[in-house]
Amino acid sequence: MILRAVLSHYRRHPLQLLALWLILTLATALWSGVWSLTGQARDSMTAGDSQLSGRQQVVRSDGAPVTVADFASLRRHGLCVFPWLQVATDDARGQVVGIDPLAMACSRGAATGSGFSMDGQPFVDIAEAAERAASGHSATLRLYVTKGDASLPEGWQRQGDPGGLSTGELSDSFLLNLDALGLLVVLVSALLIRSVYTLGLAQRRESLGLLERYGVTRRRLRLHLLLELMVLAALGVVPGYLLGQGLADVLAGGFGAALGNLFETDLLATGESLTGFLVTLVMMILVVLWCGLDLLRGNAGRTRSKAHPVMGAVLILAGMVLVVPAQSLVTVFLGTGLVLAGAGLMTPALLGWCLSPSPHMPPLKLWRRRELGVLAGRLALPLVALQLAAGTVIAVHALVSTFEGTFHEWLDQRLAGDVFVEVPEGKPLAPAATWLESQDGVAQWHPVLRGAAGLGMNGENRQVDLMATDTTSTLIRQWSLLASVSQPWQALADGDVLVNEQLARRQDLKPGSQLTLVIADKERVVEVVGVYADYGRPAGEVLVDTRHLPDGFVSGFRSLTIDLADGSGGVSRSDLVAGLEAAWQVGSLQVRDNETIHRLATRIFDQTFALTRSISYLTLLLAGVALLMTGWVVLRSRAWYFGLLSAWGLTHRQRRQTITMLTAEFMVAIWVAALPVGIALTWVLVDRINPVAFGWTLPMAIYPGYWLELLLLFGLAAVVVGWLASSGRTEAPVQAPRLDGGQER
Amino acid sequence: MVTSVNVSGLSKSYNTGSGAVPVFLDLSFQLAAGESLALTGPSGSGKSTLLNILCGVEGVDDGSMQVLGRDGATLTADQWAGLRRRRVGVVFQDSNLMPAMTLEENVKLRADLAGRSFGPVRDWLARLGLAGLEQRYPDQVSGGQRQRAALAMVFAMGPDLVLADEPTGSLDRHTARDVADALFHWQRTQGCGLILATHDLALAERCDRRLDLAEGGQG
Numbered sequence: 001m002i003l004r005a006v007l008s009h010y011r012r013h014p015l016q017l018l019a020l021w022l023i024l025t026l027a028t029a030l031w032s033g034v035w036s037l038t039g040q041a042r043d044s045m046t047a048g049d050s051q052l053s054g055r056q057q058v059v060r061s062d063g064a065p066v067t068v069a070d071f072a073s074l075r076r077h078g079l080c081v082f083p084w085l086q087v088a089t090d091d092a093r094g095q096v097v098g099i100d101p102l103a104m105a106c107s108r109g110a111a112t113g114s115g116f117s118m119d120g121q122p123f124v125d126i127a128e129a130a131e132r133a134a135s136g137h138s139a140t141l142r143l144y145v146t147k148g149d150a151s152l153p154e155g156w157q158r159q160g161d162p163g164g165l166s167t168g169e170l171s172d173s174f175l176l177n178l179d180a181l182g183l184l185v186v187l188v189s190a191l192l193i194r195s196v197y198t199l200g201l202a203q204r205r206e207s208l209g210l211l212e213r214y215g216v217t218r219r220r221l222r223l224h225l226l227l228e229l230m231v232l233a234a235l236g237v238v239p240g241y242l243l244g245q246g247l248a249d250v251l252a253g254g255f256g257a258a259l260g261n262l263f264e265t266d267l268l269a270t271g272e273s274l275t276g277f278l279v280t281l282v283m284m285i286l287v288v289l290w291c292g293l294d295l296l297r298g299n300a301g302r303t304r305s306k307a308h309p310v311m312g313a314v315l316i317l318a319g320m321v322l323v324v325p326a327q328s329l330v331t332v333f334l335g336t337g338l339v340l341a342g343a344g345l346m347t348p349a350l351l352g353w354c355l356s357p358s359p360h361m362p363p364l365k366l367w368r369r370r371e372l373g374v375l376a377g378r379l380a381l382p383l384v385a386l387q388l389a390a391g392t393v394i395a396v397h398a399l400v401s402t403f404e405g406t407f408h409e410w411l412d413q414r415l416a417g418d419v420f421v422e423v424p425e426g427k428p429l430a431p432a433a434t435w436l437e438s439q440d441g442v443a444q445w446h447p448v449l450r451g452a453a454g455l456g457m458n459g460e461n462r463q464v465d466l467m468a469t470d471t472t473s474t475l476i477r478q479w480s481l482l483a484s485v486s487q488p489w490q491a492l493a494d495g496d497v498l499v500n501e502q503l504a505r506r507q508d509l510k511p512g513s514q515l516t517l518v519i520a521d522k523e524r525v526v527e528v529v530g531v532y533a534d535y536g537r538p539a540g541e542v543l544v545d546t547r548h549l550p551d552g553f554v555s556g557f558r559s560l561t562i563d564l565a566d567g568s569g570g571v572s573r574s575d576l577v578a579g580l581e582a583a584w585q586v587g588s589l590q591v592r593d594n595e596t597i598h599r600l601a602t603r604i605f606d607q608t609f610a611l612t613r614s615i616s617y618l619t620l621l622l623a624g625v626a627l628l629m630t631g632w633v634v635l636r637s638r639a640w641y642f643g644l645l646s647a648w649g650l651t652h653r654q655r656r657q658t659i660t661m662l663t664a665e666f667m668v669a670i671w672v673a674a675l676p677v678g679i680a681l682t683w684v685l686v687d688r689i690n691p692v693a694f695g696w697t698l699p700m701a702i703y704p705g706y707w708l709e710l711l712l713l714f715g716l717a718a719v720v721v722g723w724l725a726s727s728g729r730t731e732a733p734v735q736a737p738r739l740d741g742g743q744e745r
Numbered sequence: 746m747v748t749s750v751n752v753s754g755l756s757k758s759y760n761t762g763s764g765a766v767p768v769f770l771d772l773s774f775q776l777a778a779g780e781s782l783a784l785t786g787p788s789g790s791g792k793s794t795l796l797n798i799l800c801g802v803e804g805v806d807d808g809s810m811q812v813l814g815r816d817g818a819t820l821t822a823d824q825w826a827g828l829r830r831r832r833v834g835v836v837f838q839d840s841n842l843m844p845a846m847t848l849e850e851n852v853k854l855r856a857d858l859a860g861r862s863f864g865p866v867r868d869w870l871a872r873l874g875l876a877g878l879e880q881r882y883p884d885q886v887s888g889g890q891r892q893r894a895a896l897a898m899v900f901a902m903g904p905d906l907v908l909a910d911e912p913t914g915s916l917d918r919h920t921a922r923d924v925a926d927a928l929f930h931w932q933r934t935q936g937c938g939l940i941l942a943t944h945d946l947a948l949a950e951r952c953d954r955r956l957d958l959a960e961g962g963q964g
Contacts, residue, residue, distance in 0.1 A: 363854035370845035641843055647800070648858050649830020651823045 005211055006224045009204045016200050017232075019629045023196045024233055024284070026622050027189035028240025029247060032280045034182045034615050036248035058143050058156055066143050077153050079145060085129045087139040098129020176693055180333070180685070181396060181612065185619050187340070188389045190287045192626035195381030197229065197291050199630050203637075233288045241280050247618075309349040315342030323688055332688050339680060340388060347387055347673050348380040355669060368662050371638070375666050378634050382627045387673045389623035390710060394678025396616040399685045400609045402701045407605055409480065410535050415594040416475040416561065417445070419573060421580060422590035423558035431583040432560065439579070441571025445562040446473035449555035453542055455507070456516030456523070464503060465541040466519065468549050475561060484530030485511045491529040495548045502695035503540030504531045517542065520552035535696060561594075624717055628724075631663070635725035642726065660722030667718040671711050678707075748811070749906050749938030750776040750799060755808035757794060768794050772808070774956055778905070779936035781929070783949035786958035792942035795958070796908045799940065800833050801825025813905050831859050834899035836928075838911040841895035842883040848894045849879035852901050859902035869897040873927055889920030893927060900931055906938040913948060925951060 010017040058074070058081065060066060074081045085098035133139035208221055315338045322335030355376065357369035376383065423429060429447055436445050446469055453466040469476055471492045481488060482501055488511070492498060497517065499509050509515065513528045526544075534541060560580075564571060571579075577591055635642075645655050679702060686698040755772040758765040768791035776782050784792045797803040799812060801820060810817040813832055820828070829835065842851045852866045870879055873893040875886075883891050892912060899907055912928065913921035925948055932939045941952060949955050 363850065363857040366850060367843055367846060367854055370843070370850075374845050640840060644841070644843065646802075646826070647829060647835045648855060649826050649828075650858070651826040653823075654826075 003224055003227075006208070006221065007228065009200075009207060013200075013203075016203075016633065019633075020196055020200060021232055021236055023193055023622075023626055023629065024236030025240040025243065026625065027193055027287075028237050028280055028284060029243035030185060030189055030618055030622055031283055032241045032244030032277070033247045033618065034185050034244075035279055036245060037611050037615060038179065038182050058145055058152060060156060066141055068141070071143055074143065074153070074156070079152065081143050081145050083126060084142040084144055085126055085133065085139060086142070087129045087132045087137050089132065089137065096124045096129055096132065098124055098126035098132075100126045176329075176689060180336075180689065181392065181615060183333075184340075184388065184392050185615065186283060188385050188392070188619055189622055190290065191344075191381055191385035191388070192623060193287050194291050195379075195385060195630055196626055198381065199378075199633055201225070203633075229288055229291060233284050237281055237284050241277055244280070308345040312342040312344070312346030312349075315339070315345065317342075323684060326688060326692060329689065329692055332684065332692055336681070336684050340677070343673075343677055344384040344388065347384055348376050351376045351383075351669050351673060355665070364658065368658065368665065371641075371662055372665055372669070374638070375631075375634060375662075376669070379627070379630055379666075382623070382630045383670055383673075386620075386623040386627050386670050387677060389619045390671065390674035390714075391677030391681055393616045393620045393710065394674065394707065395681030395685055396612055397706050398678070398682040398701060398703055399698075400612055401703060401706075402686060402698050404605070404609060406533070406535070406698050408602065410533055411598055411601060413479045413533075415598045416478065417563040417594060419562045419564065419576065420592040420594055421560045421562065421577075423447075423560065424584055424586045424589065427584045427586065429558065429560075432580050435579050435583040436560075436562065439571055439576075441565050442576070443563045443565040444473060444475060445560055446470040446475060447546060448559045448561060449546060449549070449553075450557040451519075451553060451555045454518030455503075455540075455542070456518060461518065462540075465539050467541055467543045468546045468553075468555070469543070470547075471543075471545040473561075475563060479532055481530040481532050483511050485527075488530040491527070492543070493545050493547070495524075495545070496527045496529045498530045498532050498543040499528055500534035500541040500543075501531055501697070502534060503542065504528075505691060505695055505697075506540060517544075519544075520550045520554070522550040522552070533696065540695075628717065628721055631666075631721050632724055635659075635663075635721065639725075656722065656726040659726040660719055663722040663725065664715060664718040667714040667721075668711070671707075671714045674710075675707065748775050749778050749780070749813060750774075750940065751811040752799075753809050755795075755798070755810060756806045757791065757798065757803075758806055769958060772958075776906075776938050776940060778938055779933070780954065781932060781939040781941065781952040783952035783955040784940060784942040784958060785944070785946070785949050785955060788944075790958040792958060793910050796835075796910050796940065796942055800829055800835055800908055831902070832905045834902055834904035834907045836892075836895050836899055836907065836909040836912045838914040839888070839891075841898065842891060844883050847880045847882055848875060848886065848890075848897075851883075851894060852897045855898035856901040859904075861902055866897075866901055869900045870894070873897050873900075874923075887920075889916050889924060892916060892920075892924045896924065896927055896931070903935070904937060906940070907932065909939065909941045911943055912941065913945065914943070921945070921948070 058066075058079075060070070068083075071081060071083050082103040083098075083100055087096055087098060089096055129139070211221060212218060319335040319338030319340075319342060322331050322338065326332045326335060352373045355369055355372045357366045359366075361369065423432070433447075436442050449468040451466045451468070453464055455462040455464050471477070471489055477489050481498070483504075485491060488498070497515075499507075503509060507515075509528050509531070511528055511530055514525055515528060517524055517526050532543065562576065564573070564576070573591075573593075577589055581587065581589055642655065642659060645658065646652070650658065682702065683700060686700055691697045752775070753773045756767070756770045758767040760766075768789075772795070774782070784795060786792055794803060798805055798817075799810070801812075801817070801822070802825075805817075813828065815824070815828065842848070843854065846854065848870060849866060852870060853863050856863055856866060867876075867879060870876065873896060875890060875893055875897065878886055878890060883894070886894070892915075895912075907928075909928070913924050916924060928939070929951055931937075939952070941948070943949055
C-alpha cells in the first residue's frame with residue numbers, strides 16, 4: 001500500500017515517468033553506442049594501420065589474442081616471425097614497444113637500427129617491456145612477418161599491406177581523443193539522469209512529507225524510492241543497450257563497407273558483446289547509486305549551495321595548475337576533469353549574476369530576467385550538462401576539422417609524387433638514377449635514405465632517426481614547415497638541417513638553434529633551419545640533404561619518390577617498373593602507388609571523423625532532449641504566473657513572444673557558457689593531450705561559423721520550448737496554483 | 746443609469762465524458778458604474794466561471810453581455826486582453842504576485858502594463874500598510890500582506906471594473922476585514938464597479954447587491 005502511495009505521483013504525472021524511463025534508456029543507448037563505436041573504430045584503425053604499414057601482422061583465425069607460446073609455435077614451423085610487445089607507460093612517451101633484437105633480423109632493415117634503435121623512443125628490449133607489463137601496465141602482444149614470407153600454418157592468417165606508410169600514431173592520437181570524448185559522454189549523461197530524477201523528486205516532496213506525517217518512516221520511504229529507481233533503470237538498460245547497438249551498427253555500417261571495399265576483407269567487428277553490456281550495466285548502476293546516495297542522505301532535490309561558485313573557481317584554478325605543465329596523460333585528464341567540474345559548479349551562479357536585472361529596466365523585461373534567474377537555479381544540472389555537451393561538440397568539431405586539414409596536408413607532403421619504389425637490398429642508386437634521368441616521361445624524382453644519427457646536446461650523445469633526401473626537389477620544397485628561418489631550403493641544401501616537431505619539442509630546438517650532428521662517426525655543427533610536422537611516429541628525426549652525407553653512411557632503408565609527367569609524354573607505370581628492374585637487374589620491386597595509399601588512408605579517416613561527429617551530436621541531442629523535458633516540467637510549474645500575464649492583459653501573441661524570449665535568452669546564455677568550455681577542451685585536446693602522449697601538437701583553431709550554427713540550433717530549441725510552454729490555455733488562471741514548487745522564487 | 750456590466754440570458758455548461766453539465770442557465774443581471782455586487786453560492790455554482798466569462802477568458806453557450814460598454818459577443822481575444830490590461834482588474838484568492846519579483850516590482854509591472862505611471866506605486870503600498878516591505882518578495886511576507894499588495898496592483902492600474910474571486914478566502918478574519926476595508930474604500934472613492942465572488946456572507950453583505958447563483962441568479 002505504501003509503495004502504491006509512493007508511486008501514485010506517476011499516476012498523476014505519467015509523462016514524468018515516461019521522461020525518466022526515456023532518459024535512462026537514451027543514456028544507456030548512448031553509452032553502449034559510444035562503447036561499441038569506439039571499439040569498432042579502434043579495431044578498424046588497427047587493422048587499417050596494419051594494412052598500411054610495412055610489416056604484416058599475423059593473427060589467429062579464431063580471433064584469440066596471440067601468446068608467447070604462439071610465437072614459439074610459429075618459429076618451430078619455420079616462420080621468420082618477430083614479436084612486438086606494446087606496453088603503456090605513465091610518462092610522456094605514452095607507450096614503449098618491446099622488440100627482440102634477434103628476431104628483428106626477420107624484419108627487413110631492422111638490423112641497421114632505422115626506426116628500431118632500442119633507446120626507449122619507443123623501442124626497448126622485449127625483456128624490459130615484459131617486466132613493465134608484469135607490473136600492471138596494459139600490454140598488447142602482436143606478431144609480425146615480412147611480406148612474402150612462407151605460407152602460414154593452419155589456424156593463422158595475415159593482414160597484408162600495400163605500402164610503407166604508417167598512420168598508426170595518428171590513429172592512436174585520434175582514438176585517445178575518442179576515449180576522452182567517451183568519458184565526457186558518460187559524465188554528461190549521468191548529469192542528465194540525475195537532473196531529470198531530482199526534478200521529479202522535488203515535485204514529490206509534499207506527498208512524501210504527507211506519508212511521513214502518516215507514520216511511514218523516512219528510511220522506508222527512501223528504500224521504496226531507491227527500489228523504484230532501480231526497477232526503472234533495469235527497465236531502461238536492456239532496450240537502451242539494444243538501441244545503442246543498433247545505432248552503432250547503422251553509424252558504423254558505412255565505415256565497415258568502406259574498409260571492406262578497400263581491403264577486400266571484413267575488418268569491422270560488429271554485433272553485441274557481453275563485455276559491452278556489462279560495462280553499460282555497471283555504468284548505469286553507478287549512476288543510479290549516485291542519484292540514490294543523495295536520496296539516502298536525504299538531500300535530494302536541494303537547491304544549490306552558495307559556496308558552489310567559490311568551490312568552482314578553486315577547482316578551475318587547481319585544474320589549470322595541473323593541466324598547463326602536465327607531463328602525463330593522467331594529470332591532463334585529472335586537471336581537465338577538475339576544470340569541467342569547476343565550470344559546472346560556477347555556471348548557474350555566474351549566469352544568475354550576469355542575468356541579474358538592473359532596477360531601471362522596464363518591468364516586463366525585469367520580470368523576464370527574474371524568471372531567468374529562477375530557471376538557472378532550478379535547471380542547474382541540465383543546464384550544466386547541456387553546457388558541457390555543447391562545449392564537447394565545439395571541441396570535437398574543432399579537433400576533427402583541424403585534424404582533417406592537418407592529416408590531408410601531411411599526407412599530401414609525404415605522398416608527393418606518383419610512385420614510391422623501394423631500392424632493392426645491396427643495389428646502388430646510380431643505375432636507377434641514370435635510367436630515370438634519361439626518361440622524358442619522368443617529371444621529377446628524388447631519393448629518400450633512412451638511417452641513424454647521433455645528436456650532441458648538452459654533452460650527451462643521443463640517437464635519433466635520420467632522413468636524407470635531395471632537398472632541391474620541388475616535391476620536398478612544397479612541404480609547409482611549422483617554423484623556419486628565412487630561405488630554409490637553400491640553407492638545407494647548404495648543409496644545415498630540419499628537425500621534426502617531436503625532436504624540437506623534446507630538445508627545445510627552434511630555427512636558429514645549433515646542434516652537433518654525428519653521422520657515420522663524423523661530427524659537424526649545424527644549424528636548425530626549420531621544424532616539420534611528422535605525425536607518423538613518436539621518434540625524433542633529423543632531415544639532411546643527401547649531398548652532405550659522409551662517405552661512411554649506411555642507410556637502413558632507401559626509396560625513390562617518382563613523379564611521372566602528365567599526358568601522352570608520361571611513361572607508364574609498368575614501363576617504369578620494368579625500366580628500374582632492368583637497371584637494377586632484379587626480378588621484382590616493391591612499388592607503391594601513392595594515390596591509392598592516399599585514398600585508402602583518407603577514406604578510413606573520413607569515416608572515423610564522421611563517427612566522432614555522430615557521437616558528439618548524439619550527446620548534444622540527449623542533453624537537448626533532457627533540457628526540453630526538464631525545462632517543460634519547470635515551465636509548467638510556472639504556468640500559473642504565465643497565466644497571470646494573460647489576466648493582466650497580455651494577448652496570446654504577446655505572451656508567447658514573452659515566454660519565447662525568456663527561453664531564447666536562457667538558451668543563448670547556455671550557448672555563451674559553452675563557448676569557453678569548448679575552447680578550453682579544444683586546447684586540451686590539441687595542445688596538451690597530443691604533445692604529452694605523442695610529442696607533437698595540432699594547430700589550435702577555432703571555428704566561429706560553427707558556433708553560429710550551434711546558436712541557430714539552440715535558438716530553434718528555445719522556440720520549441722517557448723511554444724510548448726505558452727501553448728494550451730491562453731486564459732487567465734482560474735485555480736490557486738498548486739503546481740509544486742511554482743511559488744518558489 | 747450608466748452600466749458597467751449588463752448580462753442577459755447567459756448560459757454556460759461544461760462538457761464532461763458523460764455529457765454536458767450545466768453551470769448556470771439564463772442568467773441575467775446588471776451592474777451600475779460605482780456599484781458593487783457579491784456573487785454567492787456553493788462550490789461549483791459557477792462563481793469563478795462567471796468572473797472568467799466577464800473578463801473574456803471563457804466563452805458562453807448562449808446569451809449576451811456588455812462589459813464597460815463593449816459587446817462581449819463582438820470582442821476578439823486581443824480586444825478582451827486590451828480590456829483586462831487597462832480597464833478590468835482581476836484579484837484571485839491567492840498567488841496574485843510574481844514570486845521572483847518584489848512587492849514594489851509587482852505593482853510597477855501591473856501599472857506598466859496598464860500604461861500608468863510608477864509615481865503613486867509606493868504611495869499605494871504605504872496606504873495599504875506595506876511601507877517598508879516594498880523590497881520584500883512575496884514569500885517573505887504574510888498572506889494578508891500579499892493580498893494587500895495584490896490590491897495595490899489593482900489600484901495602481903486604475904480600472905473601471907474589478908473582478909475579485911474570493912479575495913479574502915485564504916485569510917484569517919481580522920486580516921480579511923482589513924483587506925475588504927481597503928478594497929471597498931477604494932472602490933467607493935474611485936466610483937469603480939466591483940463584482941466579488943465569495944462564500945463569506947459577511948463580506949457579501951458589504952456589497953450593494955448580492956446575486957446567489959444557487960438560486961438561478963436572477964438579479
